[in-house]
Amino acid sequence: MRLPVKLKQGAWPAWLCRLLPSGPDPTPLAGPEPPAGRAEFARLVSALKVGATWKTTAPGRHRDADQAALGLLAAAEPTVLDVGAADGVTSLELMEQMQGCFARYYVTDAFLEVGFAQQGRRGYFLGPGGEVLLGVGPRLLAYGEMAGAGPLSRWLAGRLLSGPAPGVQARRLRLVQPELERAARQDHRIVIQAYDVFRPWPGPPLDLIKAANLLNPEYFGREQLALALGHLWRSLRPQGLLLLVDNVGPAPEDMCFSVLGKGQRRWAVRAQAHGGARAAGLAAELEY
Numbered sequence: 001m002r003l004p005v006k007l008k009q010g011a012w013p014a015w016l017c018r019l020l021p022s023g024p025d026p027t028p029l030a031g032p033e034p035p036a037g038r039a040e041f042a043r044l045v046s047a048l049k050v051g052a053t054w055k056t057t058a059p060g061r062h063r064d065a066d067q068a069a070l071g072l073l074a075a076a077e078p079t080v081l082d083v084g085a086a087d088g089v090t091s092l093e094l095m096e097q098m099q100g101c102f103a104r105y106y107v108t109d110a111f112l113e114v115g116f117a118q119q120g121r122r123g124y125f126l127g128p129g130g131e132v133l134l135g136v137g138p139r140l141l142a143y144g145e146m147a148g149a150g151p152l153s154r155w156l157a158g159r160l161l162s163g164p165a166p167g168v169q170a171r172r173l174r175l176v177q178p179e180l181e182r183a184a185r186q187d188h189r190i191v192i193q194a195y196d197v198f199r200p201w202p203g204p205p206l207d208l209i210k211a212a213n214l215l216n217p218e219y220f221g222r223e224q225l226a227l228a229l230g231h232l233w234r235s236l237r238p239q240g241l242l243l244l245v246d247n248v249g250p251a252p253e254d255m256c257f258s259v260l261g262k263g264q265r266r267w268a269v270r271a272q273a274h275g276g277a278r279a280a281g282l283a284a285e286l287e288y
């Protein structure tokens with residue numbers, strides 16, 4: 001990120017926020033009442049970046065991809081893994097498309113929660129090691145990744161990224177849609193758990209794996225992507241499917257996807273749209 005500082009939307013005129021880099025303030029996620037509505041919750045979670053990846057998500061952006069995968073699925077009551085699900089809004093939608101016909105649905109992400117500390121008019125979103133991911137001031141948002149930042153941005157971001165004063169307590173903040181948390185409490189088939197795609201899947205064999213906007217060459221190198229694809233291959237049943245999705249832009253035609261199955265020691269393309277997901281090209285080169 002070249003510019004770690006953005007204008008806080010709502011604190012400046014809308015025209016200025018359109019002209020200069022700006023973003024929403026995700027602090028309401030830490031309020032006593034989480035934002036009402038799936039779309040608003042997803043919009044605020046999307047303002048966070050942990051490590052290499054943004055938590056960008058939104059409702060309604062995978063419908064055709066989900067439909068294509070479900071149409072090819074052999075299992076009547078599949079076991080599903082959604083990996084890198086962010087707040088799980090797209091998981092809720094896939095469950096709805098499945099009309100509840102699944103044996104188990106694992107909603108997973110490497111970062112289901114962050115730390116949060118409030119000090120005066122500043123809020124701090126903290127990563128797993130206590131590092132500042134995002135500092136929110138009265139007028140500015142400052143992101144912790146300073147690589148490539150110019151001196152002005154560094155100066156502006158400096159105070160926001162110095163973090164809360166010693167003694168200011170941080171608390172854990174869940175980034176999962178409240179509606180999904182409720183569904184998981186009521187339905188034991190829905191499991192929300194932390195899972196890192198670069199580690200072997202510790203759960204049961206799977207019929208459908210969905211990895212949307214995660215196995216992205218802008219986030220991860222070739223070796224890492226191959227490692228993740230290997231773990232997913234080994235966790236998938238012989239007739240299972242891997243759905244890869246890339247939303248490369250906001251329009252429906254910007255949603256590229258590939259549905260991969262297991263061929264002879266190789267991934268085989270069962271369906272794709274708009275050129276397929278970017279990781280599918282690498283997947284085609286791998287042999288198991």
Ligand SMILES: C[S@@+](CC[C@H](N)C(=O)[O-])C[C@H]1O[C@@H](n2cnc3c(N)ncnc32)[C@H](O)[C@@H]1O
Nearest residue numbers: 053055056057084085086109110196197212213
């Ligand atoms: C861009 S979001 C995609 C959210 C959702 N799948 C969608 O397409 O709307 C990428 C998500 O992957 C998660 N992530 C990053 N690294 C991961 C890893 N190694 N294993 C699992 N999830 C990871 C991030 O925390 C983030 O929530």
